[in-house]
Amino acid sequence: MESHTTKLEERVLDAVDVEGLIGFLGELVAVPSVANEETAAQELVAARMEAVGLDVDVWPIDFEALSRHPAYAADVERSEGLGVVGSSPQELAHGSTHVSADEAARGLTLILNGHVDVVPAGEVDRWTYPPFALTCREGRLYGRGVVDMKGALAAALFAAQALRDVGVTLRGRLQIQSVIGEEDGGAGTLATLERGHTGDAAIVMEPTSFVLAPAQAGALSFQLTVPGKAAHGALREEGVDPVEKFIPVFHELRKLEARRNAPPVDPLFQGEVLPYALTMGRLRAGIWPSTVAETLVVEGRYGVAPGEDPADARAELERAVADAARADAWLRQNPPVVEWRGAQFEAARTDPDHPIVRAVSNAQRSVTGRIPPLGGMRFGADMRLLVNQGGIPTVLYGPGDVREAHRPDESVSVEDLATAARILALTAMRFCGVVGADPPGGGVPRLGEDGDSGRGPREPGA
Numbered sequence: 250m251e252s253h254t255t256k257l258e259e260r261v262l263d264a265v266d267v268e269g270l271i272g273f274l275g276e277l278v279a280v281p282s283v284a285n286e287e288t289a290a291q292e293l294v295a296a297r298m299e300a301v302g303l304d305v306d307v308w309p310i311d312f313e314a315l316s317r318h319p320a321y322a323a324d325v326e327r328s329e330g331l332g333v334v335g336s337s338p339q340e341l342a343h344g345s346t347h348v349s350a351d352e353a354a355r356g357l358t359l360i361l362n363g364h365v366d367v368v369p370a371g372e373v374d375r376w377t378y379p380p381f382a383l384t385c386r387e388g389r390l391y392g393r394g395v396v397d398m399k400g401a402l403a404a405a406l407f408a409a410q411a412l413r414d415v416g417v418t419l420r421g422r423l424q425i426q427s428v429i430g431e432e433d434g435g436a437g438t439l440a441t442l443e444r445g446h447t448g449d450a451a452i453v454m455e456p457t458s459f460v461l462a463p464a465q466a467g468a469l470s471f472q473l474t475v476p477g478k479a480a481h482g483a484l485r486e487e488g489v490d491p492v493e494k495f496i497p498v499f500h501e502l503r504k505l506e507a508r509r510n511a512p513p514v515d516p517l518f519q520g521e522v523l524p525y526a527l528t529m530g531r532l533r534a535g536i537w538p539s540t541v542a543e544t545l546v547v548e549g550r551y552g553v554a555p556g557e558d559p560a561d562a563r564a565e566l567e568r569a570v571a572d573a574a575r576a577d578a579w580l581r582q583n584p585p586v587v588e589w590r591g592a593q594f595e596a597a598r599t600d601p602d603h604p605i606v607r608a609v610s611n612a613q614r615s616v617t618g619r620i621p622p623l624g625g626m627r628f629g630a631d632m633r634l635l636v637n638q639g640g641i642p643t644v645l646y647g648p649g650d651v652r653e654a655h656r657p658d659e660s661v662s663v664e665d666l667a668t669a670a671r672i673l674a675l676t677a678m679r680f681c682g683v684v685g686a687d688p689p690g691g692g693v694p695r696l697g698e699d700g701d702s703g704r705g706p707r708e709p710g711a
Contacts, residue, residue, distance in 0.1 A: 298335030356421025358448035363402030364431035397654035401454035420682030450605035467553030470591030488541030525552030594629030
């Protein structure tokens, strides 16, 4: 069945300034906001928030204090950075003469969370287009961060602008969190929670291809050191090659991965081949070509299921390494060492029947005529901080394909960004409630139920 829109909602959908969105995204992409260099991008976002009419909170993050938090994790040494949060004006929710206390009390706060930090461009000669200059070709936008996730953050800002331009007064509050440090551990979102910014529900606008994800797998970074014994290369038999000793450990870890991904898995991850992948992404060994290496060091990523205790998951990997070591005389006497360092992304899950899930689903149906599929995301994201630290029901949902991220010629379609802005604006209206309209509950029907009567669904990007 189709979900309909009111005349006011249609006006907001029509008011989304797609050209302005692309223009602002171009400014944001031009700032190479890699780790520890995000301040200029945050200042740009804060200025845009002010232009949109949001109440803006900008503060310097105290990383010395934040690093003592049990949930703090970072792959890089951090010393400075800004937190930025923009909220729909408080006076509209509580102080305006045309908003009663009863109406304000019924309003809910919706968080839209997006990060400005990007991974490095890598080898620039592998890019067809310059990574830090927005390029538009045949309806697609290219540049570092357009899909992960400056494009979605821009869409959120222009959703807020459309609400303002039409004169919509929310019963509750729309809060846009622009954060740093997501790619290396989530310090920005943790700092935002510690600042006191909270809400009734949140959307982390990662590129899910408009799959609505109430579940996120965890990802624990680890380092494995396999000892060897150095010797001159001409006398290899007098040394112990750690590369050779790593081979049985590697096979044991592959068996572990297979066991952890065997059915049954969380229903939201059904159909995924490896929802909780174990990846050994970087290996290094040796100091000289003609010397048997003294050690081999493996740095990897370990997938964790929603609801799984990270301590139990770590112990399982450590046991697998120990099992492989017991089968080898050298490793029994010189056991490999597992260390948990770098980003530690816990898993997270929200009840698929929570009102935020229904609100996003029905908003997409109103905008595109299609209900989004429900699923779980395999990649780590800040959802786990909002859920596990903030106690905020959260979903992952956004434009573009994550397969376009972290690679040359990162791209997203203009249509997807425009559609995202409209869905986010409509979700805010229905979840937070609109003064003069039905209470928020009337705009958050259960999946499969109709919303308010009016015009039918719009075509994507229309």
